Amino acid sequence: MWRQVAATARRVLLQLAHDRRTSGLLLVVPSVLMTLVRYAFTGQRxxxxxxxxxxLALFPFTVMFVVASVAMLRERSNGTLERLLAGPAGKGGLLAGYALAFGAATLLQVGVVLAVSLWGLSLKVGGSLWLVVLFALLDAWLGMALGLLLSAFARTEFQAVQFLPAFVLPQFLLCGLLVPRDQMAGALRLLSDFLPLSYAVDGVSRVAASGALTGALWTDLVVVAACIPVALALGALTLQRKGE
Amino acid sequence: MENLIQVEGLTVERGGKRVLEGVTFAVPAGSLTGLIGPSGSGKTTVMRAVAGLQRHVDGLVRVAGFEAGSRAAREVVGYQPQRPAVYLDLTVRQNISYFAAMIGVDSAGVSEAIERVSLGAQAAERVERLSGGQVARVSLAIALLGSPQVLLLDEPTVGLDPVLRDELWRLFASLASLGTALVVSSHVMDEAERCERLLLLRDGRLLADAAPGTLKAETSTQDLDSAFLSLIRQGRP
Structure with a gap:
């Protein structure tokens, strides 16, 4: 099992290394978007x-969601997934390998976007820097885990890409970015309580505001951290060995 | 002789349509069986059912005594799908090493697999830069990893030049002589001649299960194409 995890992680990283454009986009897109936002609000500090x-929570989440779901779907559409599953390889090992590889790529991505935001764009953070780093990482990993899970429900890359508007945008609308969650209509508020991105965004805003490790912050941390292994485990369960 | 593949009354439905109907055959260790039939006859579905990858399967499919697709059966099977299921953005060696690691084969086994398909000179090249025939050989090398007892090769020689095809058929025969049970599908009749035994498939039904010589003798024909045709006509009322 661990040998399979390590082999898969290594192989996925090799593929990323060979695909310079994808790795480049992965690393710089969140930072470029942050810069755009900063200057879009110039004068409105x-x-x-x-x-x-x-x-900081949303951009890496979104990028990792798309990258992970499309990568997994490519594995399915080029036949290598079926081939792996015809052999003794386990589904859990394969998915864990993906998580490890993208998880490592995320470290770099989040490092870059934090450096750009905090120093380049002088974004002020009230709380501990380490908590910001932790939340940004957890949020990116959450996006990756949900992307791997959702890819099981897509048959083509067209469908996988559409999970972005279908699955990510509603969370985007309800996570508290556009309207504070406590000002939403009751039903929407309730719905947003069930969406993992709400906790990711709540958590990082709480850290930025004060950074005191309150009960609410712990809740956010635990919910986001717990959703990652749950999504990966569900992903392993929904990965089908047999096809039509 | 021990039957490594045992298929009885295999019936598969896809989208409400029967793509295989009551297919029954057995493959012993140390044999080279050709699964022959036109495109759309169900060859790939038979392969996938034995590999444990096919949904909606009725009937009995066992590999080395284990249910097809079970963990124990998967340990025994090497499967080469029809389309080359490889990573185009990795090199030949990276591809083969990865699949080797996934099934617990060491680097000596990787080098051996590369040699067997004569890709030593291309080992460091990315698969996307190779010709179609070379890509097919990378895919074959992966199926050969770990010398599985059962090899399911779905059209492994399509698009290869005659010299290479000849080499591969010799390789298949030598693997069979060492005890492997091989099932090789093809739609080309001149390749069928190289098998000890043929399973002729048409419209999801098994039309014949015999040695090439027997088939020709029984239908009083000179070549397998005519034998196949004669069998189809006999089958009609």
């Missing part, structure tokens, strides 16, 4: 300080 931390 307070707005940037307000939404900036939330976007």
């Amino acid at each position: 307070a707005v940037f300080e307000g939404v900036g931390p939330m976007l």
Whole structure:
């Protein structure tokens, strides 16, 4: 099992290394978007300080969601997934290998976007820097885990890409970025309580505001951290060995 | 002789349509069986059912005594799908090493697999830069990893030049003589001649199960194409 995890992680990283454009996009897109937001709100510093931390959670989440779901789908559409599953390889090992590889790529991505935001764009963070790093990483990993899970429900890359508007955008709308969650209509508020991205965004904004390790912050941390292994385990379960 | 593949009354439905109906055959260790039939006759579905990858399967399919697709059966089977299921963005060696690691084959086994398909000179090249025939050989090398007892090769020689095809058929025969049970599908009749035994498939039904010589003798024909045709006509009312 561990040998399979390590072999898969190594192979996925090799593929990323060979595909310079994808790795480049993976590394710089969140930072470029942060820069755009900063200058879109030029002269409205307070707005940037307000939404900036939330976007630190959202951009890596979104990029990793798309990259992970399309990568897994490619594995399915080029026949290698079926081939792996025809052999003794386990589904869990394969998925864990993907998580390890993309998880490692995320370290770099989040490092770059944090460096650009905190120093380049002088985004002010009230709380501990380490908590910001932790939340940004967890949020990116959450996006990756959900992407791997959702890819099981797509048959083509067309479908997988459409999970972005179908699955990510509703969370985007309800996570508290556009309207604070406590001002939403009851039903929407309730719905947003069930969406993992809400906790990811809440957590990072709480850290940015004060950074005190309150009960609410712990809740956010635990929910986001727990959703990652749950999504991966569900992903392993939904990966079908047999096809039509 | 021990039957490594045992198939009885295999019936498969896809989208409400029967793509295989009551297919029954057995393959012993140390044999080279050709699964022959036109495109769309169900060859790939038979392969996938034995590999344990096919849904909606009725009937009995066992590999080395284990249910097809079970963990124990998967340990025994090497499967080469029809389309080359490889990573185009990795090199030949990276591809083969990865699949080797996934099934617990060491680097000596990787080098051996590369040699067997004569890709030593291309080992460091990315698969996307290779010709179609070379890609097919990478795919074959992966199926050969770990010398599985049962080899299911779905059209492994399509698009290869005659010299290479000849080499591969010799390789298949030598693997059979060492005890492997091989099932090789093809739609080309001149390749069928190289098998000890043929399973002729048409419209999801098994039309014949015999040695090439027997088939020709029984239908009083000179070549397998005519034998196949004669069998189809006999089958009609």
